[in-house]
Amino acid sequence: MRVLGYARRRVLFLPVGLLSVVVLAFLLVNALPGNPVGVIAGPAAGPEELAEIERRLGLDRPLWERFVDYLGGLVRGDLGSSYYTDRPILSEILRFAPATLELVILSLIVAAVLGVGLGTLGAYHKGRLADRGSRFVVTTFQSIPDFFLALLLIYLCFYLAGWAPAPVGRLGLMDEPPPAVTGALLVDSLIAGDMTVFRSAVAHSMLPVLTLGIYYSAYFARSTYASLVPALESKQVEFARACGLPERTVLAYAFRQARTPILTYGGILLAALLGGAAIIETIFSWGGFGEWAIDSILQLDMPAVQGFILAAGLGTLLAFTALDILVAVLDPRVRYD
């Protein structure tokens, strides 16, 4: 009951959070330096041409009028359309987001398993060889830039060993994509029952997932280590041992104490990766959300940038809300009155 009440309040708060995301998306973009008109028209355009483009894009009208228009559009599900391709932003988001979500979720799973494992190993054997070994691995993972790791993995696993397919996107050039249901290829190919495409999708995800998984495992390892060491030294764990509990159970007790910070870190990483995987997406021609956002920003495609901020903001909002509710479910001491 305690948790249900809290969950309801958190969900009721969502619209307020969403409105601030909308305002933020609008203001950030409209306060952004750079004049899209000049970029669109090109260096050779004359003043009349520029004025014409400005009028067409609606940029000659006052800020508040544009905001009201924007809000009205949002209510109708209209996020505007790209300055360049004229495609509706909403359908662009729906096209790109699933690819990124698939990548980010798989990467986070790999990162969490690897990182929590490494962090636990180090924390449990604190001060001993395993601790130093784990710390060395984690430091190495963290000090290699993610793009470099991607290139290294491509070089080793594709170019030299030939284990992985070429980094040409989510599928091979010859593969026929399954009919889009969720937009996530792994899911859609399973729905279509097309195992050839599924295997190809898995093979193509391998290196980008491994890159992000390895890179971000360092963060999980550090937060696991940082929260598990004090948990293992706590009076609670000492009492558990004094009662004769086996080490397995003792470790489980320590984890129960340490899991909230680890989970919180996972949530933050999820939010950060929604747009932050852009470089890796670009390297692997992933056709994802972050890649789309970077392109839009470089082209000053303002409706697209707005759409990106809105979607990423909404994703973050949902992730944090789910996380807070999860933490409340897991910790009976959390009270919110």
Place this chain on the structure above:
Amino acid sequence: MSAPRQALSRPTNTGQGADREPRLLEVSGLTTRFDTPDGLVHAVNGVDFHVDRAEIVGVVGESGCGKSVTIRSILGLVRPPGRVVEGTARFNGVDLLGLRAAELRRLRGAEIGFIAQNPFSALNPVMRIHRQFANILAAHGIRSDAIARDRARDALADVGIAGPDRVLDGYAHQLSGGMAQRVVIAMAMLLNPAFVIADEPTTGLDLTVQRQILDLIRGLVQQHGRSMLLVTHDLGVVAQYCDRVVVMYAGKVIEHGSVRDVLTSPQHPYTQALVRAVPRPGHPLVHLTGRLPDLVDYPAGCPFQARCPHAFEPCGQVFPEPTTSASGRTYWCHLSQEREAAR
């Protein structure tokens, strides 16, 4: 402090030699160090003492003198950077320090119960009390949840908790301090151990509750003929609840004996200082000044020399030999030689 408890109605087993039945617990030469960045901390330095059957032994000494580390060493709970470097702790003749981890684990909880200092930091805050009882029983081979529930109910009833089910289905933070400590005691007694170790079991509780808890523990110990090692820094508690007492200073035992001997005629200047610091009618209150010596740069000779009003020449050079009286009281002080000579 009132006069020490004189009613020694229970046998103290002093007549039993090591040649007949092994003592319940016999600790000798126990030495534990912590290898910290600041240097090697000499936390416990050659501690000897014993606990007999059906006996309550108090361990006193100011904070930081090594009481908890001694207990942790006996139970095999010292973690790196700490290490037990020397000594034995024979429990029914078996050296606990020589046991394999799994064997020692099976003794903990089953034959040696542990009552922790602060129940709220000892109990798992995010696990229902029932599950914690069940885990202890499962660790010792009792895996049925229904049996676990019955055993937990009985254990809670034994510590005077009237509605055990409500407690079992709840969490630690929903309990009062006294109730939570009762739950910890119930866990320590759950598997009917012959020996109980309590590390300052009433710190942080208010005075009336402290009495109730100590009475409860003593009752549970005496009813079942158990023994207990009771760590405290309160001489009043020692006087009222213990049969014998071990006084520690800077990781060493400096005096031990029956409570009556040690508290009415303390021989070691540190014990004398502890006794003088307890308010008693007709006696001036004298507080001990100064601090424990640096445990990293451990002093040669007697560790108490820097604070001792009687310190003289040999004190800075060698640690004194023990002096034992007919009643079995032993203390480690160079003054004993002077006293001999004066005789």
